[in-house]
Amino acid sequence: MIQDNPESKFIFIFHPKILIGKKYTVRNGQEMTNGEVLQYWGKWIVLGEKSWLDKVAIKLDPLVESKEIPVIKYDREPSVNLGIDECVMMVYCDRRDRDRIWQILSRFGVKLKAWVTEKETMEMWLPGGLLLERWIASKDFDEFTQNAVREDAQARIGYLFDHPDEIFVPWEQ
Amino acid sequence: MPVKIIIPGSLKRWFDGETEYSCQGERILDCIDRLEERFPGVKGHLIDPKGNISNVLIFLNGDNLRILDGLSTTVKDGDEISIIPLAASG
Numbered sequence: 001m002i003q004d005n006p007e008s009k010f011i012f013i014f015h016p017k018i019l020i021g022k023k024y025t026v027r028n029g030q031e032m033t034n035g036e037v038l039q040y041w042g043k044w045i046v047l048g049e050k051s052w053l054d055k056v057a058i059k060l061d062p063l064v065e066s067k068e069i070p071v072i073k074y075d076r077e078p079s080v081n082l083g084i085d086e087c088v089m090m091v092y093c094d095r096r097d098r099d100r101i102w103q104i105l106s107r108f109g110v111k112l113k114a115w116v117t118e119k120e121t122m123e124m125w126l127p128g129g130l131l132l133e134r135w136i137a138s139k140d141f142d143e144f145t146q147n148a149v150r151e152d153a154q155a156r157i158g159y160l161f162d163h164p165d166e167i168f169v170p171w172e173q
Numbered sequence: 174m175p176v177k178i179i180i181p182g183s184l185k186r187w188f189d190g191e192t193e194y195s196c197q198g199e200r201i202l203d204c205i206d207r208l209e210e211r212f213p214g215v216k217g218h219l220i221d222p223k224g225n226i227s228n229v230l231i232f233l234n235g236d237n238l239r240i241l242d243g244l245s246t247t248v249k250d251g252d253e254i255s256i257i258p259l260a261a262s263g
Contacts (some may be wrong), residue, residue: 047181082260086183112233112255121263
């Protein structure tokens with residue numbers, strides 16, 4: 001199902017069972033741990049105009065319903081404050097399934113082939129990481145707020161690295 | 174068969190509006206040098222003065238150069254290089 005909540009930065013495509021607490025980070029019936037997510041989880045990055053991504057989303061939705069693709073999210077509008085004038089779609093999956101998922105995406109006209117691991121993304125959102133520091137710089141935060149943002153990032157993301165054996169719990173977005 | 178470079182719309186302003194470009198080279202860095210010859214100034218957008226990839230992520234057949242050999246990664250005919258803005262990565 002496609003969840004298009006105007007209050008969210010993202011539009012999501014997920015299986016309806018997510019609404020009753022089922023996780024999408026599952027492998028062979030087992031929920032993945034933080035360590036497994038850091039080792040295996042990632043996404044194909046798709047860039048394009050919002051209208052094109054809306055069309056791709058409609059085509060991909062049945063494949064999420066049939067559990068061929070675990071979960072997808074994409075921007076409601078471009079992150080111009082970060083220098084991007086297109087919307088970004090992230091098609092998440094386990095690295096061990098990524099080639100199969102890529103075949104699906106290429107069938108729907110995706111040409112750009114960019115696999116980004118969740119570990120790499122999280123490292124970039126830790127204090128000192130390229131993405132977090134650029135995002136902070138794009139905001140007009142005072143020093144106190146900047147430090148609070150860094151502490152929050154360290155607490156939330158650092159937890160995954162510090163507790164690899166715990167079951168992964170996705171964040172509310 | 175040359176190496177194909179795929180460029181998203183967000184970066185096409187650096188490439189005279191092109192979204193695909195083909196070039197020859199032995200390493201990724203050679204391909205970027207070919208890009209610089211065709212699109213002067215583009216190398217400065219992709220690589221910082223210390224020679225590190227900056228502002229973007231570069232992928233060879235889907236894999237980030239960071240997990241390969243960086244700009245020294247060798248390429249062969251038929252390979253595809255994709256470039257995305259750094260901020261699009263997550």
